[in-house]
Amino acid sequence: xxxFNYPYASQxxxxxxxxxxxxxxxxxxxxxVVQQSWVTKGDRQSAGFFDGSAFETKKRxxxxxxxDFLTEQLKGTSVTCVLVGSQTAFRPWxxxxxxxxxxxxxxLLAVRVHSIRDWNSQxxxxxxxxxxxxxxxxxxxRVYWQExxxxxxxNYDKVPSMALTDVAYDLNNQLYHTFSSRFAIxxxxxxxxxxxxxxxxxxxxxxxxK
Numbered sequence: 326x327x328x329f330n331y332p333y334a335s336q337x338x339x340x341x342x343x344x345x346x347x348x349x350x351x352x353x354x355x356x357x358v359v360q361q362s363w364v365t366k367g368d369r370q371s372a373g374f375f376d377g378s379a380f381e382t383k384k385r386x387x388x389x390x391x392x393d394f395l396t397e398q399l400k401g402t403s404v405t406c407v408l409v410g411s412q413t414a415f416r417p418w419x420x421x422x423x424x425x426x427x428x429x430x431x432x433l434l435a436v437r438v439h440s441i442r443d444w445n446s447q448x449x450x451x452x453x454x455x456x457x458x459x460x461x462x463x464x465x466x467r468v469y470w471q472e473x474x475x476x477x478x479x480n481y482d483k484v485p486s487m488a489l490t491d492v493a494y495d496l497n498n499q500l501y502h503t504f505s506s507r508f509a510i511x512x513x514x515x516x517x518x519x520x521x522x523x524x525x526x527x528x529x530x531x532x533x534x535k
Contacts, residue, residue, distance in 0.1 A: 341403060341404060341526060341527065341530060341535075342401055342402045342403055342404075343402060343403070343404045343405070343406055343526055344398065344399050344402040344404070344405045344406070344422070344426065344431070345359070345360075345405075345406050345407075345408060346405060346406070346407040346408070346419050346422040346423065346426075347407065347408040347410070347413065347419070347438075348410055348412055348413045348416045348419060351410055351411070351412065351443070351449065352408060352410040352413070352438065352449070354441075354442075354443045354444050355408065355410060355438040355439075355441040355443065355449075356408050356438070358438075358441050359408060359436070359438065359441075359513070359518070359522070362518070362519045362522070391418070392421065392483065395418065395421060395422055395425065396425060399422070399425060399426060399429060399431070402431060403431060403432060403530050403533070403535040404431055404432040404433070404434070404526050404529050404530050404533075404535070405422065405423065405426035405431045405432070405433050405434075406433075406434050406435070406436060406522075406525075406526060406529070407419060407422075407423060407433075407434075407435045407436070407455050408435075408436055408438045409435050409436065409437045409438060409439070409452055409454065409455060409510070410438060410439050410449050410452055411439055411449040411450040411451070411452040412452060413452055413455055414452055414453040414454065414455040414457070414458050415453075415458075419455060420455070420458070420459060420472055420481070421483050421484065423455060423456070423459060423504065424459060424470050424481060424483070424484040425484050427461070427470075427504070428484050428485070428487055430491075430492075430493030430494075430533055430534075431493075431533060431535075432526070432528075432529030432530040432531070432532055432533040432535055433456075433504070433507070433508040433529055433532075433533075434508055434509050434510070434511065434525055434526065434528070434529040435454060435455060435456060435508065435509070435510040435511070436510070436511050436512070436513050436516075436518055436522070436525070437451065437452075437510065437511065437512045437513060437514075438513045438518075439451050439452060440512075440513065440514040441513060441514070454505055454510050455504075456503060456504035456505035456507075456508050456510065457473070457503055457504075457505045458472060458473040458503075459471070459472055459473075459481070459503065459504040460472075460473075460478065460501065460502060460503045460504065461496075461501070461502065461504070462500060462501040463489055463496070463500040463501070464500075466488065466489045466490070467486045467487065467488060467489060468486060468487050468488075468489055468492055469486045470482070470484060470486070493533040493534055494507055494532060494533060507532075508529070508532075509525070509528070509529070511525050
């Protein structure tokens with residue numbers, strides 16, 4: 326639920342703007358570790374990091390107000406990275422951010438951050454891949470969304486359907502599949518995210534033609 330800038334090496338004056346989605350209450354500290362590792366490198370700068378109070382304020386107003394807020398935060402971004410803790414896959418607004426990102430054609434990727442220690446120096450349990458719980462289906466040249474709830478796939482209508490011709494990714498003529506069939510997941514600790522996050526983000530951007 327935040328955006329950072331990433332200037333990539335091949336075009337040093339170009340900034341890759343990335344939206345980070347995460348479960349705020351348990352994983353805020355882990356997200357801050359990712360942010361700090363990002364912005365302390367000399368060629369990177371923060372593009373903002375909205376806190377939980379802004380999210381909670383919008384949520385108390387109405388569901389539509391929160392949807393508008395999150396959609397606005399995604400504007401101007403080219404990549405969405407979900408930071409995966411123990412319960413991230415089940416968070417309804419994380420799901421909204423990921424489906425909305427697919428709809429707008431952002432590059433998408435996931436990074437497991439459960440091994441990053443919180444304020445109490447404790448790691449979290451490894452959670453499910455959020456991309457396993459979301460799916461797209463194609464019917465009559467339009468793309469619709471589904472989510473996994475209580476073991477069953479149901480329609481997801483918080484984000485409108487879209488024309489198949491507007492999809493940014495190569496779906497390989499597959500008319501139905503989970504997001505995990507399209508988008509990669511990495512591990513912050515085992516994959517050396519401190520040094521490789523920029524590469525992962527750039528790969529996701531290229532997948533979306535950015």
